[in-house]
Amino acid sequence: MNAVLNLQSVSRVHGEGVTEVHALRSVSFRAHPGELVAVMGPSGSGKSTLLTLAGGLDEPTSGSVWVEGTDLASLDLAGRARMRRTSIGYVFQAYNLIPALTAAENVSLPLDLVGQRARAARALAMHALEEVGIADLADRFPDEMSGGQQQRIAIARAVVGERRLILADEPTGALDTDTGEDVLRLIRARCDAGAAGVLVTHEARHAAWADRVVFLRDGVIVDEHGADEPDTLLETSGSTR
Amino acid sequence: MSIRQAMLALLEQGPMYGYQLRSEFEQRTGETWPLNIGQVYTTLARLERDGLVEVVTDAESGDSGDGDRAHVSYRATPAGLEEVAAWFATPVPRTQPPRDELAIKLAIAVTLPGVDVAAIIQRQRSATISAMQDYTRLKRTGRAANPDAPADLAWSLVLDSLVFDAEAEVRWLDHCEARLRRAASEKARVRPSVDAPAPSSQEVVR
Structure with missing residues (x-):
């Protein structure tokens, strides 16, 4: 099965000379349809850098990032933005909702931005809100909702329009354990329905929702375990530079 | 009992x-x-x-x-x-903690030269997370997933207890790892080896 996300020997170096910092060193990493992969590691291990590169929000210093068979380096800025709005969904620790828009408007925003007709966008947004169990809050504004409800909207926005790659960075944030678990359940359900998911977390309890757990330290994959596709054994090589 | x-x-x-x-x-x-x-x-x-x-x-x-x-x-x-x-009405006593093989293993390992404590920690963390994945799978698939009967809710809470126990172990392992790394770097700073190369500036921040 083709990987939805494929990082090939990706390195990311910030600065140069004496201030040079290797955030990722030749990391190869894949996520397949139906698979949720957790990335764990201490602060500064490169977890968030990996997610930023996977989502096309930053470019690798060397190596390549492929999403649904497309090398992100082959896309111009507009192409990458389009890819982000149609194929990739993000869930952040901070929900990053727009306060002046209702729940439904927040969710349909990525569709509006790629020129989807308003009525169709609204229908898809309502479908996504139903999926996360808060269709009845569609016309409320974010500040009228609890943290758990806001994160559900953020998840609905991340999955709206059948996006196939879900990237989540500490998505349970400050939510209490029970509400946080609901968030993981929703991401898990989306992966069970065929999306590929990458969950960055420093909490083992959250990583346990994944099929595969990858450990990063100092920008290198030091260990990984869990069910893996036969052709995707990860290389755990050291530095490239 | x-x-x-x-x-x-x-x-x-x-x-x-x-x-x-x-x-x-x-x-x-x-x-x-x-x-x-x-x-x-x-x-x-x-x-x-x-x-x-x-x-x-x-x-x-x-x-x-x-x-x-x-x-x-x-x-x-x-x-x-x-x-x-x-x-x-009586809290379960915590005055006599049950014997903890992992704590004992690490307590011995850190004092012996030539034991790769970091490898012990990583292997254990991997195994513990693997067990947590099994518990979590039971939580999201079995009768604990949608507990209708009180006994099903009880079972899902028991699974939670196993998950939280395992999580505490992983957090402790993370903590041990960080402490050991810090101790090693402090030791290296205080007593730099004569023939060792100058320390590299590749401190990875993110």
């Missing part, structure tokens, strides 16, 4: 025979701590000896029975019910 009190507490619901008690216990705990039936009857015999349960005849318990000793049921006596109340 908690099995004794747990069995006694289950008898608050009404008289039961041994197999019933075992089944009620495992409904709630999902065979995490399997009870063999011999253990159940031994415990019941001790409870009876101590005056905390009493045998109920079939006629009394409403069972139709088929003659001699179809089923021997037990019910809690007033003294037994008092013991149950006291059990619920």
Whole structure:
């Protein structure tokens, strides 16, 4: 099965000379349809850098990032933005909702931005809100909702329009354990329905929702375990530079 | 031992025979701590000896029975019910922590030269997370996923307890790892090796 996300020997170096910092060193990493992969590691291990590169929000210093068979380096800025709005969904620790828009408007925003007709966008947004169990809050504004409800909207926005790659960075944030678990359940359900998911977390309890757990330290994959596709054994090589 | 009190507490619901008690216990705990039936009857015999349960005849318990000793049921006596109340009212003691093989293993390992403690930590973390994945799978697929009956909710809470225990272990391992790395770097700073190359400036921040 083709990987939805494929990082090939990706390195990311910030600065140069004496201030040079290797955030990722030749990391190869894949996520397949139906698979949720957790990335764990201490602060500064490169977890968030990996997610930023996977989502096309930053470019690798060397190596390549492929999403649904497309090398992100082959896309111009507009192409990458389009890819982000149609194929990739993000869930952040901070929900990053727009306060002046209702729940439904927040969710349909990525569709509006790629020129989807308003009525169709609204229908898809309502479908996504139903999926996360808060269709009845569609016309409320974010500040009228609890943290758990806001994160559900953020998840609905991340999955709206059948996006196939879900990237989540500490998505349970400050939510209490029970509400946080609901968030993981929703991401898990989306992966069970065929999306590929990458969950960055420093909490083992959250990583346990994944099929595969990858450990990063100092920008290198030091260990990984869990069910893996036969052709995707990860290389755990050291530095490239 | 908690099995004794747990069995006694289950008898608050009404008289039961041994197999019933075992089944009620495992409904709630999902065979995490399997009870063999011999253990159940031994415990019941001790409870009876101590005056905390009493045998109920079939006629009394409403069972139709088929003659001699179809089923021997037990019910809690007033003294037994008092013991149950006291059990619920008293916190579980934490003064004598159970022996923890992992803590002992690491406590020994860090003092021995030539033991790769980091590798022990990583292997353990991997194994513990793997166990957490199994518990989590049970939580999201089995009867714990949509607990309708109180016993299913009880089972999902037992699974949570196993997950939180394992999580505490992983957090402790993370902590050990960070402490050991810091200790090693402090040691290197205080006593730099004469022929070692100058330290590299590749401190990775993110």
